[in-house]
Amino acid sequence: MASTTFTDTRWIARGEERTSLPQFLLWLAPWAVVLALGVYAAGLCLYYGLNQTNMDNRFAFGLWIFLDLGIIALGAGAFFTGFLVYILKRAELQPILNTAVVVGFICYSGAVAILMVDVGQPLRAWFTFWHPNTHSMLTEVTFCISCYLLVLCLEYVPILLRNRQLRKLPSFLVFEHQLHKLVPVLAGVGTLLSFFHQGSLGGLYGVLRGRPFAFREGFLIWPSTFFLFILSAIASGPSFLMLVTAAVEKVTRRRLVPPELFQRLGFISGVLLAIYIAAKSIDTLIWLNFTSPSVGFAPWQYYNYKPFGLPILFAEIVLFGLLPAFLLTYRRSAKRRGLLLSAAALACVGILLNRFVLTVQTLALPTLAFDEFLHYTPSWQEVASFGGVIGYGVIGYSLSYRYLPLFANPKGDDPHVSGD
Amino acid sequence: MNARYGMVIDLDRCTGCGACMVACASENNVPSIPQATPRTGLTPMLVRRVSNEMEGSARREVFIPITCMHCERETPCVSVCPQQAVEVDKATGIVMQMPQRCLGCRYCMTACPYHARYFNWWDPAWPAGMEKSLNPGVAVRMRGVVEKCNMCHARLHSAKAKAAAAGRREIDPADYVPACAEACPTAAIRFGNLADQNDPVSQEAHSPDAFRFLTRLGTEPKLYYKSKEAWVRALAESTSANAEVKHG
C-alpha cells in the first residue's frame, strides 16, 4: 500500500487540507537533525557511562532532572484537561483534548527516555518494581509515571486509530470504539496517578532532610512540596497547552480553536496559579521562620550566594506568579490575545524556574560549614540529548497533527461516524 | 546483643597525611581513576582541609576525615533509595550500600548532607596485572553505581568466619578494625562499639570535646569528632556562621 507517487494525501483525514509533503518534510528536517544528535549523545552516555556528563558527586543531579521535572509539570495539561472534560464535564474544553493527550504523551515519554539515560544502570532499573522501597518518593514517582505513561498510550491509541488509512481495518475500528468507551475511565485513573506522581516529584526534594533548603514539613507522609507541585503543575498545564495550540495556529496560519477557549484555559490557569502562589508564599514563610532554623540553618542564609539571591524568590512569586495570574484572570487583559499568551508564557517560565531552584540551587548550596558553593555547567552531551527530546516532541506532534484529526474539524460532525 | 559500630576521630591528632584515604581505597578495591577530579573521584574516606581563615602566625588549620556517618535515625539515604540498595543493618548499625542492587539514580547522593557518597562515573580499571593486588574480600564495583564506606565489611566477614571456625558466636573485637582506623599513624581515628559501655570509644564519644556534624538534622550520626579547639567544634553546625564570606 506504499504510495508510489510522492504524496501522502491518502493518509490525511478528509476535509483537512495540509501543506504539501515536501514542505512538511522541509519543516521536519531541522528537528530530525536535532533528534539525531540527541540520540547520538544519549548513545555516548549509555555506552561510555555518565562520565560523558558534567555532573559530579556533589552535583549528582543536573540539567536532565531539572528538565524532566519541568516538562512533566508542563505535560500536566493532559491529565488535567481530561479531568475537566470527563470528570467535571467541562465540554467546552473538548476541542483541545486530543492536543492535550498528544502533548502529555510526548512530554512523559520524553522524560522517561531521558531518565533511562540518566540512571547509571538502566538494565537494572526494573529492580524498583521487583524490590520496591515503599518509603521512597522515587518509587512512587517510578510507579505512577510508568503507569500513567501506559494510560497515555491507551488514550493516544484511539486518536491514532482515527487515521484515515488505519480506520480501513474493521477490527481496528471496533477496537478503537471499545477503547473510546474506556477513555473517561482512563481519564479518571490518569488523574489519580498524575496527582500522585506530580506530588511525589515535589516530595522527592521535600523529604531531603539532609538538604535544609529543600526540606519541608508536611501532611502525613507528604511534605508541603508534594501539594505545591500538584498545584503548580495543574496551574501551568493549561497555559502550556494554550501556548502549544497558539504555536500550531501560528505555524499553520489557521484558527484551530475558538478564542473563548483560550480565555477559558487562561482563566483556569490563572486562578490555580493564584492559589498556588498563595500556598507557596505561606510555605516559604513557614520554612524560613520555622523549618529551616529548627535544623540549624539560619533563615535567608541560602540567599547569600550569587546568583541565587532574593531576586530569584521575588521573580518566582511576583514576576512569574502574581503577574501572570492577574493577566490571565483579569477580563480586560485576557481579551487581548497577545497579553494572554505572554501571561501564559510567564506562568510556564515560573514553573520551570521553580523546578530549577529546587533541583539546582538545592545541590549548589553548602550543608557542612566548610563546604563550598558549587557551580556546574552541563556538557554538550547533556544538552544535546535533551535537545533530542524536544526534537522528538516537535516531530511527534507535527506527525500527529498532520495525520490525525487532533482538532475536531470545523464542520463539527462527529469524527467517529464520518469517514468512509 | 546488637552492636552499634561507630568512630571517634580526634581532630587534634590528625596531621592530614592521608594514610586513611589510601588504606581505605586499598582495602575496598577502590580504583585510581586517571580522569577523575576532586569532584568526580572515589574517596569513600576523604580528608578535608579547613582553616580558621586567619593570616600569619594566627592561622590554624584542621584536617577533617569525612566518611559515611552511619546515621541512625531517619537515615537520609535509606528512605530515598527506590530499590532497597541501602539499609541500616540491625546487627551492626552499619549503613550498608549494595552497589549490585543500585541502579545509579544518585538520589541518595543528593540526600546525604555529608557528601559521603560517591558515584562510579567510570568503569574501574587497573594497569595490567595489578588486579592480582585486589582484596579478595571485596567485590569490585562497576560504573554507574553509588558506593560509600561500608565500614570495611570484608574484615567483619573474615572475623565472623574466623569465629565460626573456632566455634564462637561472637567475633573477637580485635579481628574487626576498619582500614582507616588501623592505618592512622597518630591513632586519631578510633573504631569501636558504641553500644558497649565499657568500650573506650563509646566513653570518648561522651567526652566534652566530642561533637558530631549537623546533629540538628536529627539523623544521629555514629561518627563522633573531637577537638579541644573551640573554632573547630564550631564547624559542627551549619554554614550560617560564615555564610557572608562565601560567594559563588
Place this chain on the structure above:
Amino acid sequence: MKVTRRDLLLWGAAGAAGLAITPVPWKLLDDVSIWSQNWPWIPQPTHGPVEVKQSFCTLCPNGCGMRVRMAAGWPVGIAGVASHPITRGALCPLGYGAHQLNWHPQRLRTVRHRTNSSSWEEARAAFAKACGEGPIAIIDGYPGRAASSVFESFAQKRGSYRAVLGPEMQALSPYEMWSGVPAAGLGYDLENAQTVVSFGAPLLDGWGTPGRFTRLWAERAAGSTDPQLRLIQVEPSFSGTAPSRTATRAWQWVPIHAGAEAALAAGLARVLLDEHLVSVSARGPMPPITLAEAADETGLSIGAIADLARTMVARPPVLVIANDGNPAIAALNVVLGAAGAPGGIVRRAKHTESYASAAADIGSARAVLIDSTVPWNFAPPTNAEVFRFAAWDGGSCTADWLLPAPGFLEELTDVPTSPASAIATYAVAPTLLKAPPGVQSAAQFLFLSGIDPTLMPVEKIIHARCADLFRERAGTLQGQDTTPVAKFASVQKLEEQLWKGAVWIGEPPRSAAFRCALKEWPATARSAQSMSSSSMNWSKAWRAPVLPPLASKLYQESSLREAPEGRNA
C-alpha cells in the same frame, strides 16, 4: 487460501501475547541485569589462601615495619607493625599503597641503552670497559645496607662511593664536622625532648620515620594549649601558598622572611647568651650579628626574637631541628647545649654499620653507577657514562643506561637504622615476591660483572652482620615478643627471628654525650632551600620515580595535597 495482512497481524499479536506467558521475557530481564552486575570487563580479585607476612618498607631509607597481607601469594594489603620500636604501627600514605607498585605501568622490565633496548650482557660489558678506563663512582640512596657495603668495597679500589642523604641526615653533618662523630652515628632524642624548634623541617608531614614524631606529638601535644611537647615551627610565610601542615598544626608558628633561618638562629643565640639563658658549661660562640640585624633580616621584631628565645628554654630539654645542613642552626643547638645531651642530638649506642657519607667529588668519574634507591631527582654529572638502576621509569631520564631493578618486596635486603633515630636498629626484609625475569639489583650486577672477585653477595653479608649481632650479645630482638640477644642459643635462632620480621634494637642512648669543638660562630650561610609547599617532603626533597597509583586519592581525586611536580593531576 491466501494469507492476508490481517492474518499476519493477528498471528503476531497472538505470538506476542503467547511469549508473555513463557519464561523468555522474564528470564531475559533477570539475566541481563545479572550480566550488568558481572560485566566481564570488570577486573576480579584472585581468591586463595590468605597469610600475613612481616616485612619492611624499602621505598625510602626509613625502613618502616609492615605487615603484608598476601592472598594466593600476591600482596593485597599493607598495615603497620605496632610492635616496631620506631614506627609503632605507623606508615606513610605511600606505604599503604606500595603493594600495587610492582604493576605500575612505568615498571622497568628491560635494559635500555639511551633510547634503544639492550641486554644485561651489553650493559656489563660497557660497565667493565668503563671501569678499565677511569675512576667510577657509585651513588647509594640508602646507605648502611649490605648492598651499600658491596658498593663501598667495589668503589674503594676503582673510584668513590657516595651516599645521597635526605634532609634529616644533611642536618646532622655540621656536628660531624665539629665532633668527629660520623653523622650516621648521630640521632635526635625526640622521645626525651620537651621543646622542639623546627626550622622548616616538616616534622608532621613525613619527616624522618613517618609516625615517629607524629606519634609523640599526637600523644604529648595534640590539642593541648600547654603541651608536654612544645612544637615551634619556624617557617617562611608566603602570601598565596598555604603554610605547611606542620606550621598550622604546631603549638606555635613563627613566620619569617624566606631564607632568614640562619639569621634567626644567630639572633636567638645572641639573646640566649646575652641574657644567660643557657648554662655556662654549654656556652658556645657569640654570633657576629646584632639583634637588630637579625630582626631586620627575619622580619620579626627584636622583642619577638627575645620572647622566642625565652620560650625555647622555658621547658627544657630543647632541641632545634634544621631541614638542611645549615651550620648556623646546628650552632644554635651547641649554644643551647643540646648537642650531645639527652633530649637533644645524641650519639647512638653502638650501631651495627658505619658508613662514609662523605660527599666525594664524582665530577671526574668516567662512569657513575646509580642505585635504584637514589631519588629520581638526583642529577648525575653529564660528562660521565651513567648506569641508572631503577624499578620504575620516573620519566625524563638522562642516564645512558637504564637498568631494571627488583621492585617492591622483590629483593632481599637488610634494614639499617633509620636516619636521625636515637637508637640503633637492624632488620631484614626477606623476598616476598618473585622478581620478574630480566630484573637485577645493582649489587647483583656488580657481583655478576666479575670485575671484583672479592665481592660478597648480599645474602652472605647479611649472615655476617647477624653473626656480629650474635657475637656482641648487645640489645634485644623485638618480634612477637621481646628477647635480649644474649638469650639466644645460636646465631641460627637469631637469624630465624630476624627473617620472620623481628627488629634488633640497640641500647637506648643514655650516656650518649659527645663534645662539639665549635670555637666561633659559623659563617652565616643562607638556608639551602626554603620551604613553601605543604607537600614538599614527598615530592621535592625525596622524589620517587613513581608513586603508588592510589596516591592519586591525595592529590588528584581530592585536594588534600598538591600534585607532586611532574605529576599534575
Place this chain on the structure above:
Amino acid sequence: MTAKRTILVLGLGLAVALLAGWVAFPRALYSRRHQPLEFRHKTHAEKSGVAECSQCHALRDDGTFAGIPTIETCAGCHSERMGTSKAEAILVDTYIKPGQEIPWLVYARQPANVWFSHAIHVKRVALACAECHSTYGETDEVRIYEVNRISGYSRDIWGHSISRLRRAPHEGMKMSDCEDCHRRHNLEVGCLGCHQ
C-alpha cells in the same frame, strides 16, 4: 468462517510462541560444557577410605573454605599414572607433572559479590553438605556443566527447571533460595551479611 479462521490463526501464533519459549529458549540459553577431566567421587571415597566431604573439601583455620583440592593433593597418589585410562594420562601429564591446577567447572560457583561462609553454615549450624550440593558427591557421574550464556552463571544457581516451579530442595542457589531457607529458620541477615 472468519471466526474459525481467526481462532486458527490466533492458536497458531500462541502455539509457536509457547513452543519457542518453553522448549527452544532454555536450550538456547545455556551452553553445555564438559569438565576438563572425569572424577569419580564414589571410587575415590571407597579407595582412600574417605568418609567426610570435609576431608577433601576442607575449611582453613581462618574459617575460609579451601574448595576443590589443589593439584598437590592429587599428586599425593597420582604422582605416577595409577591406571591406563585416558583421563589418568591427562591428569598426570597435563596437570600433575607441570604442576598445573585443573580448571574444574564449579557447579555451585557464586558471583564475586556474594560472601558465603561454609564455616558458619557447616560448622556452627551443622548443615549437611547435601542440603545445598545434593548427593552428587556419593556418585561416580561427571555432570555436564551448563552455563548461562548471558549472565555467565552455572545453571545450578537458577535450578534445572526453567520455571523454577518443580525443583528439588537442593536445586537453585539464587538469593531468593538463601532467603527462603533463612526465613524458614527465621534468621534475619542484612545485605552485607551475604554480600561483599
